[in-house]
Amino acid sequence: MANRKFFVGGNWKMNGDKKGIDGIVEFLSAGPIDSSAEVVCGAPQCYLDYARQKLPANFGVAAQNCYKVSKGAFTGEISPAMIKDLGCEWVILGHSERRSIFGESDEIVADKCVHALEEGLSVIACIGEKLEERESGQTETVVFRQTKAIADKVKDWDKVVLAYEPVWAIGTGKTASPEQAQEVHVKLREWLKTNVSAAVAEKTRIIYGGSVTAGNCKDLVKGGDIDGFLVGGASLKPEFIQIINTKM
Numbered sequence: 509m510a511n512r513k514f515f516v517g518g519n520w521k522m523n524g525d526k527k528g529i530d531g532i533v534e535f536l537s538a539g540p541i542d543s544s545a546e547v548v549c550g551a552p553q554c555y556l557d558y559a560r561q562k563l564p565a566n567f568g569v570a571a572q573n574c575y576k577v578s579k580g581a582f583t584g585e586i587s588p589a590m591i592k593d594l595g596c597e598w599v600i601l602g603h604s605e606r607r608s609i610f611g612e613s614d615e616i617v618a619d620k621c622v623h624a625l626e627e628g629l630s631v632i633a634c635i636g637e638k639l640e641e642r643e644s645g646q647t648e649t650v651v652f653r654q655t656k657a658i659a660d661k662v663k664d665w666d667k668v669v670l671a672y673e674p675v676w677a678i679g680t681g682k683t684a685s686p687e688q689a690q691e692v693h694v695k696l697r698e699w700l701k702t703n704v705s706a707a708v709a710e711k712t713r714i715i716y717g718g719s720v721t722a723g724n725c726k727d728l729v730k731g732g733d734i735d736g737f738l739v740g741g742a743s744l745k746p747e748f749i750q751i752i753n754t755k756m
């Protein structure tokens with residue numbers, strides 16, 4: 509069994525306010541938290557500073573997006589340098605909502621990954637197929653294409669977590685079955701082995717996202733290639749603790 513530290517990201521998306529963050533901090537601080545799990549909370553950018561100040565130090569804080577250069581005339585954007593300046597260590601990039609609602613291409617996602625890594629942030633890079641792509645047998649083609657765009661530009665995978673989030677499972681309550689998720693994770697790991705290196709395939713954490721709950725998390729990890737989760741809705745609730753503690 510590979511030695512990949514179990515990783516759980518909470519993607520708060522565009523939810524909450526200071527009071528809500530206080531509530532999350534309260535239940536996360538109360539725990540108990542599996543000390544062998546790595547946990548990162550993705551806060552809206554205006555609350556990054558607040559979340560970093562309030563969350564215990566053993567929780568990482570992620571921005572949910574950033575731009576591909578360090579500064580300049582890019583109204584409304586934030587840079588990895590700014591995220592780091594607030595004491596945050598992570599950024600979520602290429603989330604399907606960024607890709608579909610805000611039109612982010614494979615190319616821009618890859619450019620953002622490269623720049624964030626160069627600036628010293630760790631990256632949760634998201635990929636995943638839409639329902640019509642799965643139904644037309646395109647799952648592999650799509651996730652390989654999205655991964656290749658990143659792999660063509662990213663040379664150091666040490667600070668990359670790859671998040672497989674089938675779009676049809678996000679926020680729908682329709683989780684991929686453990687078999688469906690495991691199958692894609694195995695294929696992604698094989699792809700990394702063939703196209704990047706055996707070492708990167710072995711050490712890179714590939715996490716699953718899409719309607720993960722306290723009720724399905726334990727089943728999802730049974731196959732062995734799901735190294736954690738990226739959790740949306742359930743990361744705002746106390747059940748996030750049970751998801752963090754999947755392996756405990």
Ligand SMILES: O=C(CO)COP(=O)(O)O
Nearest residue numbers: 519678679718719740741
């Ligand atoms: O998009 C997700 C995490 O990034 C998943 O969201 P849900 O857990 O709400 O389905």
